[in-house]
Amino acid sequence: MRDFTRKIIEDKVGLVGLIGVLLVVLLAIFAPIIAPYAPDKMHTLHTMEGPSSQFLFGTDEFGRDIFSRVVYGAQVSLQVGLIAVGIGAFFGLLFGLLAGFFQGKIDQFIMRIMDIFFAFPDILLALTIVAVLGPSLTNTMIAIGIVFTPVFTRLIRSAVLTVKENEYITNAEAVGVSNTKIIVKHIAPNVMAPFIVQITLALSGAILTEAGLSFLGLGVQPPDPSWGVMLNESRSYMEIAPWMMAFPVTAIIITIFCFNLLGDSLRDLLDPKLKQ
Amino acid sequence: MIIPVLFGVSVVIFFTLRVIPGDVAQTILGTSATEESLAALRNKFGLNMPLYEQYFTWMSGVLVGDFGVSMRTGAEILPEILSRFAITFELTILAAFISWIIAIPLGIIAGVKRNTKTDFSVRIISLLGVSVPNFALATILILVLSLSFNYSPPVGYVGFFEDPVKNLQILFLPAFVLGTGMAGAVMRMTRSSILEILRQDFIRTVRAKGVRERVVIFNHAFKNALIPILTIIGMQIGVLLGGTVIIEQIFSLPGLGQMVLTGINQRDFTVVQGAILFIAFVFVLINLLVDLLYSYLDPRISYK
Numbered sequence: 001m002r003d004f005t006r007k008i009i010e011d012k013v014g015l016v017g018l019i020g021v022l023l024v025v026l027l028a029i030f031a032p033i034i035a036p037y038a039p040d041k042m043h044t045l046h047t048m049e050g051p052s053s054q055f056l057f058g059t060d061e062f063g064r065d066i067f068s069r070v071v072y073g074a075q076v077s078l079q080v081g082l083i084a085v086g087i088g089a090f091f092g093l094l095f096g097l098l099a100g101f102f103q104g105k106i107d108q109f110i111m112r113i114m115d116i117f118f119a120f121p122d123i124l125l126a127l128t129i130v131a132v133l134g135p136s137l138t139n140t141m142i143a144i145g146i147v148f149t150p151v152f153t154r155l156i157r158s159a160v161l162t163v164k165e166n167e168y169i170t171n172a173e174a175v176g177v178s179n180t181k182i183i184v185k186h187i188a189p190n191v192m193a194p195f196i197v198q199i200t201l202a203l204s205g206a207i208l209t210e211a212g213l214s215f216l217g218l219g220v221q222p223p224d225p226s227w228g229v230m231l232n233e234s235r236s237y238m239e240i241a242p243w244m245m246a247f248p249v250t251a252i253i254i255t256i257f258c259f260n261l262l263g264d265s266l267r268d269l270l271d272p273k274l275k276q
Numbered sequence: 277m278i279i280p281v282l283f284g285v286s287v288v289i290f291f292t293l294r295v296i297p298g299d300v301a302q303t304i305l306g307t308s309a310t311e312e313s314l315a316a317l318r319n320k321f322g323l324n325m326p327l328y329e330q331y332f333t334w335m336s337g338v339l340v341g342d343f344g345v346s347m348r349t350g351a352e353i354l355p356e357i358l359s360r361f362a363i364t365f366e367l368t369i370l371a372a373f374i375s376w377i378i379a380i381p382l383g384i385i386a387g388v389k390r391n392t393k394t395d396f397s398v399r400i401i402s403l404l405g406v407s408v409p410n411f412a413l414a415t416i417l418i419l420v421l422s423l424s425f426n427y428s429p430p431v432g433y434v435g436f437f438e439d440p441v442k443n444l445q446i447l448f449l450p451a452f453v454l455g456t457g458m459a460g461a462v463m464r465m466t467r468s469s470i471l472e473i474l475r476q477d478f479i480r481t482v483r484a485k486g487v488r489e490r491v492v493i494f495n496h497a498f499k500n501a502l503i504p505i506l507t508i509i510g511m512q513i514g515v516l517l518g519g520t521v522i523i524e525q526i527f528s529l530p531g532l533g534q535m536v537l538t539g540i541n542q543r544d545f546t547v548v549q550g551a552i553l554f555i556a557f558v559f560v561l562i563n564l565l566v567d568l569l570y571s572y573l574d575p576r577i578s579y580k
Contacts, residue, residue, distance in 0.1 A: 121518020127540060
């Protein structure tokens with residue numbers, strides 16, 4: 001593990017990504033301390049003011065402080081990212097392990113269902129699920145989680161199929177170790193590398209999808225400070241108050257960029273095919 | 277494999293939309309609707325039949341090309357899907373085209389000049405391409421263009437065959453936004469597959485024969501790198517088909533994505549289920565085409 005951390009730090013690209021991700025995490029955790037105002041506090045005498053020392057990023061049409069909203073927006077993004085990816089990763093790991101280990105009918109059943117979900121473009125599937133459940137923060141997370149499940153399932157299944165070929169698995173089976181124990185103790189730990197890489201990449205995907213859904217009005221609902229919501233609200237005022245758009249956009253781009261940098265660097269480190 | 281998948285898609289989409297709480301007829305007609313008009317609407321769309329019967333009625337229509345009518349407007353759904361698909365499809369193809377023009381040359385250069393400054397810049401550009409959400413890029417572009425050139429997104433849509441110049445003017449900006457997003461992924465894949473191929477023995481042999489580097493790269497390396505590049509292109513075209521939802525909304529293009537979104541917002545289920553089934557059908561078809569292209573490009577891959 002220490003060796004691993006050292007390698008990420010040595011890889012400058014990964015280090016930039018890691019620092020960026022850590023900053024976003026800190027921003028989210030310490031939002032109440034960092035943000036000068038509550039995200040929904042309206043300063044009615046200061047509507048649509050440009051950036052100033054009082055309002056670092058300016059204010060929106062209700063006089064809410066954009067800096068505070070961007071800071072709290074990090075909470076929303078990370079929450080969606082972690083929970084949505086958590087749902088997708090959990091079910092993906094479960095289904096992938098089952099399908100890969102038992103093969104046969106269970107495998108057929110699980111993978112055919114996943115094929116059906118693969119036939120929907122991601123954002124459309126998420127849109128439909130949110131439409132059914134009703135737009136809200138929780139439902140956005142559930143929808144994105146469902147959308148991400150097939151990717152994780154397919155990934156874990158193929159990793160399990162490779163691991164299963166190893167002799168130590170055959171040995172464990174021969175000496176009568178139970179299936180559960182083989183899956184938990186011998187297979188699961190050996191499929192963790194691709195799993196972790198996929199989690200990092202999925203995190204940026206989830207944050208992106210949430211912003212997109214919220215932008216369309218089908219994700220997080222106002223007045224919650226999601227970056228996508230802020231971007232959508234700013235569109236009507238973009239010529240007279242461009243700062244309303246500029247800061248949430250920058251926040252989205254930097255966050256996703258850093259997650260991708262980190263994910264890329266992790267993949268290079270963990271994927272033996274790319275090692276040279 | 278396609279038919280069971282599409283069958284599954286139809287089941288999932290139909291029953292998912294039926295889970296929505298509340299009375300569909302009531303939602304469509306509003307709270308002031310009379311009992312009679314509610315009953316009439318339920319009868320017309322078979323809403324009081326058991327779910328499985330509703331599904332079979334719908335599917336038996338779909339199989340002969342009858343997608344039913346919109347619950348809101350009463351208009352036939354399939355003709356509308358097809359005319360809107362033409363727009364989405366043109367947008368997707370244009371976007372894909374723009375992305376190849378940007379991505380493939382840059383990807384090759386980065387792969388060939390590995391670990392140089394050029395390579396590093398290309399990697400950063402491509403990662404930015406992947407990281408900037410298309411709706412963000414679209415809003416930024418519109419903002420910048422409107423502030424500096426008084427640009428505003430064109431209102432209304434003109435078909436390609438009516439006025440090709442105007443049509444391309446309307447579609448260029450949205451296609452550019454979608455294309456740059458896709459370019460990031462294509463660039464990364466081009467770079468890594470060129471790298472992979474350049475390491476192989478046959479490249480060393482070709483070089484040892486004294487073949488010029490240009491020929492090595494284009495005739496030998498690139499040709500062999502095409503398969504993974506094609507995979508990503510196929511996947512991206514599918515992603516684009518769904519991803520146009522947001523872009524069509526921003527640029528007010530009357531495409532298929534906008535149809536789904538309006539359908540969802542108006543709770544017009546017949547429209548939503550028809551449009552999504554159609555998109556899934558095209559999506560699966562594209563994946564099949566990509567698979568077939570593989571075996572053409574790489575005779576070692578065969579499908580029995």
